[in-house]
Amino acid sequence: MIINHPILGPRDAQEFVYLGDAALIDRPDGMTDGIEAFHTYAYLRDNPAGDHRELWYHEQGDRSWLVVTRNTVTHEITKVELARDVARAMGRST
Amino acid sequence: MRYSGFRVIAEALTGHRGWKPMWRDPAPQPDYDYIIIGGGGHGLATAYYLAKEFGQARIAVLEKGWLGGGNVGRNTTIIRSNYLLDGNEPFYEFSLKLWEGLEQDFNYNAMVSQRGIINLIHTDAQRDAFTRRGNGMILHGAGAEMLDREQVRALYPWLNFDNARFPIKGALMQRRGGTVRHDAVAWGYARGADSRGVDLIQNCEVTGMRIENGRIRGVETTRGFIGAKKVGVAVAGSSGRVLAHAGMRLPIESHVLQAFVSEGLKPLIDGVMTFGAGHFYVSQSDKGGLVFGGDIDGYNSYAQRGNLPVIEDVAEGGMALMPAIGRVRLLRTWGGIMDMSMDGSPIIDRTPVDGLYFNGGWCYGGFKATPASGWSFAHLLARDEPHPTARAFRFDRFLKGRMIDEKGQGAQPNLH
Ligand SMILES: Cc1cc2nc3c(=O)[nH]c(=O)nc-3n(C[C@H](O)[C@H](O)[C@H](O)COP(=O)(O)OP(=O)(O)OC[C@H]3O[C@@H](n4cnc5c(N)ncnc54)[C@H](O)[C@@H]3O)c2cc1C
Numbered sequence: 001m002i003i004n005h006p007i008l009g010p011r012d013a014q015e016f017v018y019l020g021d022a023a024l025i026d027r028p029d030g031m032t033d034g035i036e037a038f039h040t041y042a043y044l045r046d047n048p049a050g051d052h053r054e055l056w057y058h059e060q061g062d063r064s065w066l067v068v069t070r071n072t073v074t075h076e077i078t079k080v081e082l083a084r085d086v087a088r089a090m091g092r093s094t
Numbered sequence: 095m096r097y098s099g100f101r102v103i104a105e106a107l108t109g110h111r112g113w114k115p116m117w118r119d120p121a122p123q124p125d126y127d128y129i130i131i132g133g134g135g136h137g138l139a140t141a142y143y144l145a146k147e148f149g150q151a152r153i154a155v156l157e158k159g160w161l162g163g164g165n166v167g168r169n170t171t172i173i174r175s176n177y178l179l180d181g182n183e184p185f186y187e188f189s190l191k192l193w194e195g196l197e198q199d200f201n202y203n204a205m206v207s208q209r210g211i212i213n214l215i216h217t218d219a220q221r222d223a224f225t226r227r228g229n230g231m232i233l234h235g236a237g238a239e240m241l242d243r244e245q246v247r248a249l250y251p252w253l254n255f256d257n258a259r260f261p262i263k264g265a266l267m268q269r270r271g272g273t274v275r276h277d278a279v280a281w282g283y284a285r286g287a288d289s290r291g292v293d294l295i296q297n298c299e300v301t302g303m304r305i306e307n308g309r310i311r312g313v314e315t316t317r318g319f320i321g322a323k324k325v326g327v328a329v330a331g332s333s334g335r336v337l338a339h340a341g342m343r344l345p346i347e348s349h350v351l352q353a354f355v356s357e358g359l360k361p362l363i364d365g366v367m368t369f370g371a372g373h374f375y376v377s378q379s380d381k382g383g384l385v386f387g388g389d390i391d392g393y394n395s396y397a398q399r400g401n402l403p404v405i406e407d408v409a410e411g412g413m414a415l416m417p418a419i420g421r422v423r424l425l426r427t428w429g430g431i432m433d434m435s436m437d438g439s440p441i442i443d444r445t446p447v448d449g450l451y452f453n454g455g456w457c458y459g460g461f462k463a464t465p466a467s468g469w470s471f472a473h474l475l476a477r478d479e480p481h482p483t484a485r486a487f488r489f490d491r492f493l494k495g496r497m498i499d500e501k502g503q504g505a506q507p508n509l510h
Binding site for chain 1: 334335343344345346347348392393394395396397401403436492493505506507508
């Protein structure tokens with residue numbers, strides 16, 4: 001698979017480390033949200049067959065985190081964004 | 095029809111005119127007491143034990159494709175009970191004991207071959223860890239032996255003992271581990287279930303669930319609605335898709351694992367060998383092909399096929415361990431979809447919907463579990479309480495902090 005890095009252009013997926021569903025960006029607040037919210041966040045997944053937004057880390061490259069939209073049935077990648085931009089658009093500070 | 099050596103000879107003498115199809119091809123009835131979704135190893139074993147051991151009737155298995163077309167017919171056929179943790183080891187040992195009597199029990203030749211499995215050791219730390227695991231196995235009656243370097247050399251003198259990065263220092267051996275012909279397991283359970291009245295319904299995909307007032311009433315399928323008092327889901331890599339029909343999200347991701355077979359060779363490896371440090375394991379089939387594999391590809395996938403980098407990685411692992419295979423040609427590769435759970439261990443449990451039960455999260459190790467999984471799931475379905483060896487396989491272990499994480503990797507399915 002080739003990941004079209006927004007800054008570096010097309011890169012081999014082998015340069016990246018895979019983390020999982022991009023929903024992991026939206027971590028609950030450990031002080032106020034409670035154990036159920038953390039359980040849902042840490043352990044439960046949509047796991048769709050089809051388009052999946054997921055986090056990839058460019059470990060052997062510029063060390064940026066990306067949000068890749070990829071089809072889990074065909075492996076086709078349709079969108080690549082910097083995770084930083086996605087997180088900011090969600091209103092997260094970091 | 096009972097199968098036996100005598101029967102084979104009698105049929106040979108009479109032109110093989112007496113053999114019959116191994117199971118019926120029934121149309122679905124309007125309703126059943128039990129519906130099992132998924133005609134893989136676990137679903138078929140569940141139906142078989144429900145009828146045979148728990149005396150239940152009016153059972154159907156619904157399979158979207160053909161029996162045995164999923165992971166049960168795609169795996170690398172290794173059976174073993176060499177786990178460390180208390181939540182796992184008694185269950186896998188129960189399974190290995192069932193394997194030992196299985197062919198007599200279901201009157202089918204599944205080629206159960208207890209040829210022994212070794213896990214290679216390269217460092218002192220690894221030897222400590224495997225010694226601890228071996229002691230755990232011995233405590234649970236599974237048996238284990240520590241081999242030193244010379245004992246491994248006596249088994250396989252042609253291994254690369256002096257690899258600079260991973261020199262071979264010994265191995266953990268379980269002699270009762272081995273291989274089983276995977277398709278024959280599906281067929282044996284299918285035939286055994288069918289002969290006890292279970293309806294095996296193929297080309298029947300479950301597309302929805304009818305749930306009223308928190309209770310399951312039946313399932314929508316490509317062959318119409320089928321009613322049921324109890325529904326058990328055993329669909330391996332499709333767990334998330336099927337349980338989504340009941341509005342559930344699972345502690346599971348679906349990932350692809352590949353397997354490999356070489357051209358046929360003369361006898362080279364008479365047991366099973368794992369080279370964990372090199373992400374490689376291997377055995378040899380009775381036809382002579384080396385059957386081997388390594389890591390999952392590592393990203394969510396429902397594709398039932400993998401990518402080339404993992405093929406290269408596995409081949410490198412093989413070369414590091416066994417330089418002698420350098421000119422052997424690869425015959426086939428394929429992939430199957432794993433239900434990778436958040437702690438690497440399975441789930442056999444009730445769901446929040448009354449009458450709906452779940453069996454999944456088997457990761458890449460559910461083939462060896464097939465007999466005990468079927469037995470335990472049948473136990474849960476028939477008696478509404480978990481089998482004694484499967485009590486730890488609960489949904490709520492993640493909430494309660496009782497994960498069964500053999501590798502200590504945490505909630506990262508692609509690392510288990
Ligand atoms: C390459 C590879 C190597 C492996 N090696 C080993 C090994 O050496 N040892 C080991 O112990 N394990 C191994 N495994 C794991 C093992 O094969 C699985 O954990 C186990 O087979 C899963 O249980 P099953 O047999 O019931 O699954 P499956 O055979 O996949 O059965 C599930 C069935 O459900 C059906 N289904 C799905 N959705 C629906 C629906 N909506 N309606 C109706 N039916 C549906 C599917 O068509 C499928 O037939 C390996 C797996 C792979 C892919």
